[in-house]
Amino acid sequence: MQAEVASSAVVRRHISMGRRQLIVGGFAGLAGAAATAAAGCAMPGSTSEKPLTASGPATARVLAFNNPLFTNAQNDLVAALAEVDPQLKPDITIFPGQINQFREKAVATYAGGDIPDAQWLHPSITSLMASRKLLRPLDELSRKDGETRLADFYPGLLDYYRWNGQSYGLNWYSPGYALAYNKALLQRMSVPLPDELERQKNWTWDTFGSTLRSLTRGTAGSPDRTIGMQNETTALDWLCAWLWRNGADVFSKDSKKVVMNEPAAIEVIQNVSDLYLKHQVINYGPHQQDFSEGFLSGRIGFRQLNKEQAAPTRNDLARATFDLGLAPIYRGKVGRITRLGTLAFGVAQQGPNGDAGWRWSRFMAGPRAAAILMSLKSTLPVRPAFAKLPEFQKSMEPWENADVWLDSHATARALAQPASYNDIATMWTTTWNDVLAQKAPVKSLMDDFTRQANTLLAQEQ
Known part of the structure; x- marks a missing residue:
């Protein structure tokens, strides 16, 4: 997931593929339970995965990011797509920069009218794209499809791509925690x-x-x-899980306020900072040599x-x-809650080729793609039923525990991100550095951060 290339130019290369052309720019038993849930269904990864009944010839213009798992599996994915949806031809542009550059590139691409059919999504991009109405909500598309049901995904994974109660991305990658x-x-x-x-x-x-x-x-x-x-990272979209396990949160339930100055949140920040400063049990800055x-x-x-x-x-x-x-x-006071680095594809609001964006996204989130991706040992099932795929068990190293990985998906939670989230997250990084520098008591620093963040949020309303 940490694919960062110095160049910020969009790269395209042509690969001949016969008649196709690709343009490339305490959880014991969880695995068994997932297998039971999949029983009676078409075997994941088999050729029983079907295209949309109303599908016709189309090209799917896909804006993607230089994720190494995706690029390494690309040829196999395209070959599988030709079997699952033979009338859909992918035209993939891969952006080789960093995620913050991709965010800017995506917005500029839409503004310039060069709109894709489907787009790679990261949780930090979703609220921006959805709030500007650049992406289509997927709930109705899923209902019309009938075979790609949102309820079949791990809820915590799908929630990373919800905004204002609607889904904007189908997960294809999630490495667990x-x-x-x-x-x-x-x-x-x-x-x-x-x-x-x-x-x-x-x-x-x-x-x-x-x-x-x-x-x-x-x-x-x-x-x-x-x-x-x-x-480990203390970025806001990772630290949030430490808060959740203690019954605290970053935002209020309506996402209109930051609530990190409440007692349960201050307790977490104090406890985590004590690991760094009081107990000196974390290998960071002063210990790294x-x-x-x-x-x-x-x-x-x-x-x-x-x-x-x-x-x-x-x-x-x-x-x-x-x-x-x-x-x-x-397990914290309210149980075990995890935060994950899942990725998805979404459908552009004004994609040029009809349902092509949905067809691509549903394929990438489907069993054939899952089997290919898990065979590379870098991702986990995005749906409980996919744990039945043999590629999942084969992807385990001897010291790994499949049930631990599956539990991380079952206990996953997403951080709802308001439109100004990226600015708030940057403010938090400064605040955390001040905590480590002991510039003021934790409560005082949290009060200051909360006040500044709520000033930003008030401008959205």
Whole structure:
């Protein structure tokens, strides 16, 4: 998902494909439950996936982003599309820049009248595109289709592409969220494994924190120094899950106010900042010189992880020289809630080729595409029924736990993002840096952030 290329120009290349031409610019049993849910249905990934009954010859102009999973699977996806919807020909433009550049490119493309039929979507783009009415709501398209039911997706994944109560994207990629841990280190230091704590229903905020503290030993500069966890992102659209697990939130239910100065939210920010500052259990800034290889140094207990980072081709965890384990995130006061990095395709409001945008989007979110993508070991089922695909179980490394991954989808929640979200998120980054710099008490900083953010939100109303 972190595909960033220096060039910001749109790239197109032609690949001959016979008569086609592509233009390229505590959850034990979850897997079994998903398989049961799929029983009686057409086998996912088989040729039983059918095109729209009213479909005819069409070209789907697709605006995509340079996601490596998509580009690596592209030829196979096009070949499968030719079987599932033989009258639909893809014309794909891939943008090779960064996500914030893609956001600007997409808006400029629509403004210039060069409108695609389908568009790659990221959660940070959805509210912008939907609020400007550049995308079509998919609820009615799904009802008319009959075979691509929104209710068949994991609700938490689909919610990343909802805005004002309507769906604007069909998920095709979601790598889940879990914690990788250095099993050898925990065993050597006689620290209880999170798997055991989870089985005892005792993998909570308290035991998560105590585990990190138990793993943090030694002094700065010591070659045998160990630390609890590799630094993880504290961007607002990731930190939100820490809030949710404590019963707090970023926005009010109507998304008209920021509520991060409420007691439950302040408690979270204080607790998380204590991990960094008071307990010194997170490998960030001042500690990084002792752990130049990060988690791969073998002296860090945990790191956040998604399925793509676990893939051998990613050359990330595949380089670990110690035994690994996979654990879910802890359960907070209101249970386990995860935040994910899912991607989708949406349908342009004024796409030039009729239903072509929907046909492309439904294919990418369907079983044939899922089988191809999961075979690359970088994504998980976007629908519970897809866990029945053999490609899902085959995508697991020996140390991975399929049920942990599926649980991360079952407990996923999306952050509803108002139109001014990106500005608010930037303000939060500044505030968090001030927290780490201890420029003021946490409550004071949260009051200031909330006041400034609500001033922005008031301008939308």
